[in-house]
Amino acid sequence: MSTLSSRLSRWFHAQMPTHEQLAANRFTAPLARRQDLFRFTRRSVPRGVAVGLLVGIFALIPGIQIIGAALMCVPVRGNIPLAAAMTFLSNPGTTPLILAAAIWLGNRMGYHADLSTFHALYERGASAHEWLYWLLSDAAPSLVVGLSILSVGSAALGYLLAVWFWRGWIGRKNKARQLRPARGQGLDPPGGAA
Secondary structure (H helix, E strand, O other): OOOHHHHHHHHHHHHOOOHHHHHHOOOOHHHHOOHHHOOOOOOHHHHHHHHHHHHHHHHOOOOHHHHHHHHHHHHHOOOHHHHHHHHHHOOOOOHHHHHHHHHHHHHHOOOOOOHHHHHHHHHHOOOHHHHHHHHHHHHHHHHHHHHHHHHHHHHHHHHHHHHHHHHHHHHHHHHHHHHOOOOOOOOOOOOOOO
């Protein structure tokens, strides 16, 4: 019986583009030459998770997040597919929570942004013009400081959790490998014992 994580892993690997597909695309061809950016290794996985969380929470603009995460993975040698996947943690359902937490953190750091105005704008479905006016009036410093703290903290926590999960996964794989009988050992010879 297959576990959810193994099914999810198989699905994820089936959805990933091949090296040939990346090399054929004019936008991804420069990245396709760097195959290490697409491998799942003990170093690239935590780096990809951290970069994805950092960019995904700080940028909050769909499209820019994935491009920014992919570009940031190049110098730090992070896993690009994981970084892109981590940016989806900030989505239309979580963005209001992230913004509220960032404003709260910014206010705790000594800046001022009125949370009641934020909630009122959110509840009535304010236009982009109203959001921009509110942001430029008094909320910008609080929001930027809060997003900075939130994104750096999330990236650090994501990095540590990815290292921990990676070590656990490799440990379970090694333990299972040790428990399996070696090929050809432990089998009776054909025709019974001599």
